[in-house]
Amino acid sequence: MAVRHRTGPFGTYKEPMSGENDTALREFVTSRLPQLRRTAFLMCGDWRMATDLTRATLARLVADNRRGAVADPDVYAYADLMEACRRRNRRREHVFVASPGAAGIEAESILLLDALHKLTPRCRAVLVLRHWDGFDVDATGAMLDLDGERVSAYERAGLAALERLLGESEAAMAG
Amino acid sequence: MSAPLNRLLQHVLEGEPPLGDEVDAIFRRADRLRRRRTRTVLGAGAATVGLIGALGYVLTATLLSPPPVTITPPAVSAIAAPSPVLSRTPAPAPALADGVLAVIEPLLEGRKLTIVPGSAERGPGWRQYRVTEGPGRPRGTIVVAVFDVGKNLDARKKWCFPVAADLDECARPDRAHGLESVRYDDVSDPDRQVRQTVARRLGDGRVLAVLAVGKRNVGAQRGKPALTGTQVEKVATDERVFDAFRRTEGCDDLCPSLNTPVTPR
Numbered sequence: 001m002a003v004r005h006r007t008g009p010f011g012t013y014k015e016p017m018s019g020e021n022d023t024a025l026r027e028f029v030t031s032r033l034p035q036l037r038r039t040a041f042l043m044c045g046d047w048r049m050a051t052d053l054t055r056a057t058l059a060r061l062v063a064d065n066r067r068g069a070v071a072d073p074d075v076y077a078y079a080d081l082m083e084a085c086r087r088r089n090r091r092r093e094h095v096f097v098a099s100p101g102a103a104g105i106e107a108e109s110i111l112l113l114d115a116l117h118k119l120t121p122r123c124r125a126v127l128v129l130r131h132w133d134g135f136d137v138d139a140t141g142a143m144l145d146l147d148g149e150r151v152s153a154y155e156r157a158g159l160a161a162l163e164r165l166l167g168e169s170e171a172a173m174a175g
Numbered sequence: 176m177s178a179p180l181n182r183l184l185q186h187v188l189e190g191e192p193p194l195g196d197e198v199d200a201i202f203r204r205a206d207r208l209r210r211r212r213t214r215t216v217l218g219a220g221a222a223t224v225g226l227i228g229a230l231g232y233v234l235t236a237t238l239l240s241p242p243p244v245t246i247t248p249p250a251v252s253a254i255a256a257p258s259p260v261l262s263r264t265p266a267p268a269p270a271l272a273d274g275v276l277a278v279i280e281p282l283l284e285g286r287k288l289t290i291v292p293g294s295a296e297r298g299p300g301w302r303q304y305r306v307t308e309g310p311g312r313p314r315g316t317i318v319v320a321v322f323d324v325g326k327n328l329d330a331r332k333k334w335c336f337p338v339a340a341d342l343d344e345c346a347r348p349d350r351a352h353g354l355e356s357v358r359y360d361d362v363s364d365p366d367r368q369v370r371q372t373v374a375r376r377l378g379d380g381r382v383l384a385v386l387a388v389g390k391r392n393v394g395a396q397r398g399k400p401a402l403t404g405t406q407v408e409k410v411a412t413d414e415r416v417f418d419a420f421r422r423t424e425g426c427d428d429l430c431p432s433l434n435t436p437v438t439p440r
Contacts, residue, residue: 022202030198038188047192055201062205063212109187131180162180 115165123158274419300426306401323425
C-alpha cells in the first residue's frame, strides 16, 4: 500500500493516496475528526451543527479520495469545512448552543466566542486556522484561497479587533 | 498573542460532546454520496444519449426529407401541321388515358415505329396520332373516328357500308364476332398509300373508321402507312377501341377527313 507520510500541525500521519484501500483513509478520518469538529464549532458556535458539517466534509473527502480526486487531504478537508461554515452562517443568525448535558460555560468563554463571531468571516477563519489549528500562512492561504499577504492582513486586523472587543467586554463586566 | 489565544480557545471547547461512532457514520455517508453521484452520472449520460438521438433524428429527418412536390403542367405539343387528309386544325389532346392508343401502340412495337410524343390529338368522336420511323422520319398519320349513323336516319332508311367507287351504293361487309367491317385500301398512288377499315358494331349500331395514311416523299418507305391493311382492320374490329369512346361521342361537323367518308344516308 503506497502511503505518504506528512508532518502537519498535529504531528506525523499517514496521508492516504489515491486508490488506496479504506484502512489508511479511515486512519486519516479518525485522526482528523476531533480537531475538525472543534474548528467547526469555533466557526459556527453550535456543537450539533459543527458535528454535521464535519461529517459532511469528511464524507465528501472519503468519496472524492476513493476516486482519486484529492491531492492534499488536509487542504481539502479544511477548505471544504470553511466553505460549508461560511455558507451556513450566511443563512442564519449566529446563536451559541451548548452541547446536551454540558455543565455550563464560563462567562469568559462566552465573551470570547461572542467577540470571535463579531469578526468578519474571513478574519475569524484566518484566526481559527492560524491560532487554533496552527497552520502556517501558506497552508491557511491555500485553504481559504488567499495569498500570503492577504492572510497576514486578515490576521493582523482580526487580532486587533479581537483585543478591542475583549477589552470592551471586560470593561463592561468590571463596570 | 498566538499562544494566549490558543489557550483561551481551549477553555471555550471545554463542553465538547463525545464523538460516538462518527467515523462509521462518515463512511456510510460517503457510500451514499458515491451511489448518488453514480446515479446522477448515469442519468446525465442517458439524458445526453437521448438528446443526441433526438437531435440526430431531427437533423436526419430535416436533411433527408424529399423536396416539396411541384406540380408541372403536362407537356403540350405545339399545334401540329394539318395532315393532307385533314381539313381542320384539331385541338391538342389532354394528358388522359387513351384506350385507342393502348390498342395501336403494341402494333408498332418492334418495327422501329413510334407515336410522336405529344402528337396525339382528339376531339368529340375522333383521335389522331402522328407516327415516325427512327429519329424523326415521318410515317404518316393514323386517324380513328366513331360515328353515330342512326341518329339522323328516319325509320325507313338503313345505313350501309359505301362502295369506294360509288358512295351511293352499299358494300357487302364481312361479319365476325358481332361486328361488320369493310376495308377501303387505296394503293393507287405509291407515294401516298391509304389503309382504311370501317366497322360497325351490331350491338349499338355505332360505326368506327380507322385510317392509316402514308407521308408523301419522305425516306425509303415514302408513301407507306405506319399500319398494314390487316392491322388497320384489326384496330377497327377491336371492341376496346369502340369502348374507348363514350357512348354519346360521335364525329359530326369537326371530324378529320377520311379517304372513304362515313356519312349517314
